[in-house]
Amino acid sequence: MQEFLADAALFLPVLLRGLGMTLLLTAAALAVSIALGLLWVLMGYARFAPLRWISRAIINVIRGIPIIVQLFCIYFVLPEWGLDLPPFAAGVLGLGLAYSVYQAENFRGGLSSVDKDLIEAGTMLGMTWPVLMRRVVLPLGIPAALPSLGNTTIMLLKDSSIASTITIAELTRAGQLLAISTFKNGTVYLLIALLYLAASLPMAAAVRALERRFARK
Amino acid sequence: MIRLRGVRKSFGERDVLRDVSFDVAAGEVACLIGPSGSGKSTILRCINGLESHDAGTIEVDGVAVTPQSLPQVRAAVSMVFQRFNLFPHRTALDNIIEGPVHVLGQPVAKATARAMALLERVGMASHAQAFPRHLSGGQQQRIGIARALAMEPRAILLDEPTSALDPERVGEVLKVMRDLADGGMTMIVVTHEIAFAREAADQILFVDGGTIAEQGPAAEFLSNPKTDRTRLFLSRVRHPL
Numbered sequence A: 001m002q003e004f005l006a007d008a009a010l011f012l013p014v015l016l017r018g019l020g021m022t023l024l025l026t027a028a029a030l031a032v033s034i035a036l037g038l039l040w041v042l043m044g045y046a047r048f049a050p051l052r053w054i055s056r057a058i059i060n061v062i063r064g065i066p067i068i069v070q071l072f073c074i075y076f077v078l079p080e081w082g083l084d085l086p087p088f089a090a091g092v093l094g095l096g097l098a099y100s101v102y103q104a105e106n107f108r109g110g111l112s113s114v115d116k117d118l119i120e121a122g123t124m125l126g127m128t129w130p131v132l133m134r135r136v137v138l139p140l141g142i143p144a145a146l147p148s149l150g151n152t153t154i155m156l157l158k159d160s161s162i163a164s165t166i167t168i169a170e171l172t173r174a175g176q177l178l179a180i181s182t183f184k185n186g187t188v189y190l191l192i193a194l195l196y197l198a199a200s201l202p203m204a205a206a207v208r209a210l211e212r213r214f215a216r217k
Numbered sequence B: 001m002i003r004l005r006g007v008r009k010s011f012g013e014r015d016v017l018r019d020v021s022f023d024v025a026a027g028e029v030a031c032l033i034g035p036s037g038s039g040k041s042t043i044l045r046c047i048n049g050l051e052s053h054d055a056g057t058i059e060v061d062g063v064a065v066t067p068q069s070l071p072q073v074r075a076a077v078s079m080v081f082q083r084f085n086l087f088p089h090r091t092a093l094d095n096i097i098e099g100p101v102h103v104l105g106q107p108v109a110k111a112t113a114r115a116m117a118l119l120e121r122v123g124m125a126s127h128a129q130a131f132p133r134h135l136s137g138g139q140q141q142r143i144g145i146a147r148a149l150a151m152e153p154r155a156i157l158l159d160e161p162t163s164a165l166d167p168e169r170v171g172e173v174l175k176v177m178r179d180l181a182d183g184g185m186t187m188i189v190v191t192h193e194i195a196f197a198r199e200a201a202d203q204i205l206f207v208d209g210g211t212i213a214e215q216g217p218a219a220e221f222l223s224n225p226k227t228d229r230t231r232l233f234l235s236r237v238r239h240p241l
């Protein structure tokens, strides 16, 4: 135990820096996934049919490819086509793109939970589709999507470890390097697991709070 | 002001409206009565284009209701719903100014001033900042009526405005409707409140099986219904059980 504590004190600064990178990567990828997810959903609701087809096609393609393969495509294949992204940007884009389909599903669920009667009330007042979206559907549907959005964020936090494969020094990769150089696999990976938990448990609590708040309404 | 000629509507196999024709003149109050499922709501919804009709013509102020004319039609005709359908994320006041500000493009200050006057008129001035979930059904419906009036419509359509209310709340809404009728508002009201129909309606239309089975001036219709079907319906409404 004493040895564990001594090692932990030694390793923690490195691992905490890795955790910082994990959180940064998660936050940036979250922003990208939300923006793209919302875009897919709004395209999916568009009057103009080709927009709906494109949205559907994008979602099916992204959902059908493993995240790690998507990251490799962005990091290794795009440069051959002349688009050379630094690792962090590639990680944000890859995770954001991969997660945009889950966010789209979250938003779709939230928006479709909006009472049809309220959409009729807006229509009765003469609202056009964009006004209806902005004034009625989004303000009611997005809060309804927040709990599932929170759950998706926890998954994203964990899946951000996949970015270790494209040399981003986030928590998992920082730990791997540490384990290789010290041979203290047990200590290092236990610490990594505890750090991921420390980050995800508060998020899980926040999701539960959101769910409770929403159930009250 | 509102004119229907040979209006038909089906949902899939079901013919819900078959040949509906009637006129409501400006300033007139028409009450639609009839059994559940006879097509009363569908008639109102076709008039302001929440449903499209399959055949026949509907005119509002001489303008035919078509997909192209919907903005114009909806500006002329507002609707009040059975279940109020207030926006739950907005206060009573904000529900009322929603249309004027975000559809008609009025400045917020002007819309708010008008909304306060409307709140006064429906007896809800002290509840301007309340959210719908904190209001009783009768209070919500009065806000619903104020929201419809805020659009300064030429006519309003009310679909069973009191039938989702507790009995002791019906009177306050009927009173607002009476005031509107007395003020010369053109109204089409789906209702089973026969007393309201007798006092406020100019004409009563009995809807049965998707057509206007009988119609006439309110007093005559109620005191001397011409068909057995109407007589039976009226006696059931007057004497439930």
Ligand SMILES: Nc1ncnc2c1ncn2[C@@H]1O[C@H](COP(=O)(O)OP(=O)(O)O)[C@@H](O)[C@H]1O
Binding pocket: B011, B016, B034, B035, B036, B037, B038, B039, B040, B041, B042, B043
């Ligand atoms: N959107 C719809 N889809 C299918 N059937 C409908 C729809 N709206 C109404 N109907 C049917 O049309 C008939 C008339 O409905 P409605 O106009 O609501 O009657 P009322 O208001 O007189 O009770 C009913 O049989 C109802 O089930």
Ligand SMILES: [Mg+2]
Binding pocket: B040, B041, B042, B159, B160
């Ligand atoms: Mg009805």
